[in-house]
Amino acid sequence: MVSGKKFIYAKAFNGQPTIENFRLEEFQLPDTVKDGEVLFKAEYLSVDPYMRPYMARYPEGVLMIGEQVARVLKSAHPKYPEGSLVCGKFGWATHTLIKPDEKDFSTLFPLPDLKGQPTSYGLGVLGMPGNTAYFGLLEICKPKEGETVVVTGAAGAVGSVVGQIAKIKGCKVIGFAGSQEKCDYLVKDLGFDYAFNYKTDDIKESLKKAAPKGVDCYFDNVGGEISSKIIGHMNLYGRISVCGAISAYNSKNVTLELAPILQPSMVFQQLKMEGFVVTRWADRWFEGIQQNLKWIAEGKLKYTETVTEGFLNMPQAFFDMLNGKNTGKAIVKV
Numbered sequence: 001m002v003s004g005k006k007f008i009y010a011k012a013f014n015g016q017p018t019i020e021n022f023r024l025e026e027f028q029l030p031d032t033v034k035d036g037e038v039l040f041k042a043e044y045l046s047v048d049p050y051m052r053p054y055m056a057r058y059p060e061g062v063l064m065i066g067e068q069v070a071r072v073l074k075s076a077h078p079k080y081p082e083g084s085l086v087c088g089k090f091g092w093a094t095h096t097l098i099k100p101d102e103k104d105f106s107t108l109f110p111l112p113d114l115k116g117q118p119t120s121y122g123l124g125v126l127g128m129p130g131n132t133a134y135f136g137l138l139e140i141c142k143p144k145e146g147e148t149v150v151v152t153g154a155a156g157a158v159g160s161v162v163g164q165i166a167k168i169k170g171c172k173v174i175g176f177a178g179s180q181e182k183c184d185y186l187v188k189d190l191g192f193d194y195a196f197n198y199k200t201d202d203i204k205e206s207l208k209k210a211a212p213k214g215v216d217c218y219f220d221n222v223g224g225e226i227s228s229k230i231i232g233h234m235n236l237y238g239r240i241s242v243c244g245a246i247s248a249y250n251s252k253n254v255t256l257e258l259a260p261i262l263q264p265s266m267v268f269q270q271l272k273m274e275g276f277v278v279t280r281w282a283d284r285w286f287e288g289i290q291q292n293l294k295w296i297a298e299g300k301l302k303y304t305e306t307v308t309e310g311f312l313n314m315p316q317a318f319f320d321m322l323n324g325k326n327t328g329k330a331i332v333k334v
């Protein structure tokens, strides 16, 4: 009998996730599908930072959330022919049996033609993280040629794309990442003007050196003290795109109700700070994918992945990503 595997969110996260938070279960696969049903088999699964704070919304015992690139194994639905690929929010499972007509657009769609790029890019630069960079930078920071853009989490799935799009737009780009190796990658491979290791370099001194005239746009992936220091170095009418706060995700004592003391910079520099969730641009989803694809084809946008082999290693891939072991997009190959 053929069976599938899935990871259950067994115990609520509290601090750093551990293997105790997950439970592996097996389930039986159907021999046939009924009218309107499709059986998908995961090929690549995504591990993303948002999974850490988002799971607080769910009770223990649910399937772990997440996106995957999956192949249609059996189909009784004309839109999903057998052998075709989709992007679906199916969670941490090897197989998924659903009636697609009962799901909305943002949950499942056929993988667009990626023009020969790896299909796993549908979870990265040609999917949610790529669109996060594209819309979050261009629609909120609105960088102008000659301006200085800073991005944190710079060597990751979102940050590496943000920095390169800012370069395409003619900006000076400064990245902060967690190792010298990542900083070298940003400058030598991706064309960032400066990259600093936030674990060892003095943030204020780094900014004085790389941005003596101040920072115009800040794409914030991490929150916390680094962000406060960067915001303190911003120019009049600077723009801050608040994308995430990974530095706080594993903290046990986060005070969510209190804003950090950013008011002096916000007031005197007359800054604009705006948070977003990328699904805000669901109606323009394929515009982002097509533009990033075009830049890749033109050699203007480079991308890398950190691939973990084997579905059973999903939890480890998740821990590794949260701990900075990935460069570019962290994914799992089944």
Ligand SMILES: NC(=O)C1=CN([C@@H]2O[C@H](COP(=O)(O)OP(=O)(O)OC[C@H]3O[C@@H](n4cnc5c(N)ncnc54)[C@H](OP(=O)(O)O)[C@@H]3O)[C@@H](O)[C@H]2O)C=CC1
Binding pocket: 048, 049, 050, 128, 129, 132, 153, 154, 155, 156, 157, 158, 159, 176, 177, 178, 179, 182, 221, 222, 242, 243, 244, 245, 246, 247, 248, 276, 277, 278, 279, 321, 322, 323, 324, 325, 326, 327, 328, 329, 330
């Ligand atoms: N608003 C939205 O719609 C979306 C928001 N996001 C957010 O964007 C951010 C980046 O996501 P993504 O690109 O997928 O992930 P990444 O690929 O950047 O992976 C996470 C990275 O975070 C860094 N990190 C971990 N702990 C810390 C810390 N304490 N301080 C600073 N950096 C840390 C690590 O890199 P390092 O070695 O540099 O420490 C790690 O590699 C996250 O905050 C995420 O929640 C993502 C998608 C959509």
Ligand SMILES: CCCCC/C=C\CC(=O)/C=C/C=C/C=C/[C@@H](O)CCCC(=O)O
Binding pocket: 050, 053, 089, 128, 243, 244, 245, 246, 248, 249, 250, 251, 254, 277, 278, 279
């Ligand atoms: C325990 C401390 C929590 C601190 C939380 C601080 C800020 C929230 C934050 O960083 C949120 C990030 C959100 C990322 C969103 C990603 C979306 O793309 C996910 C889409 C998933 C979906 O809607 O199905």
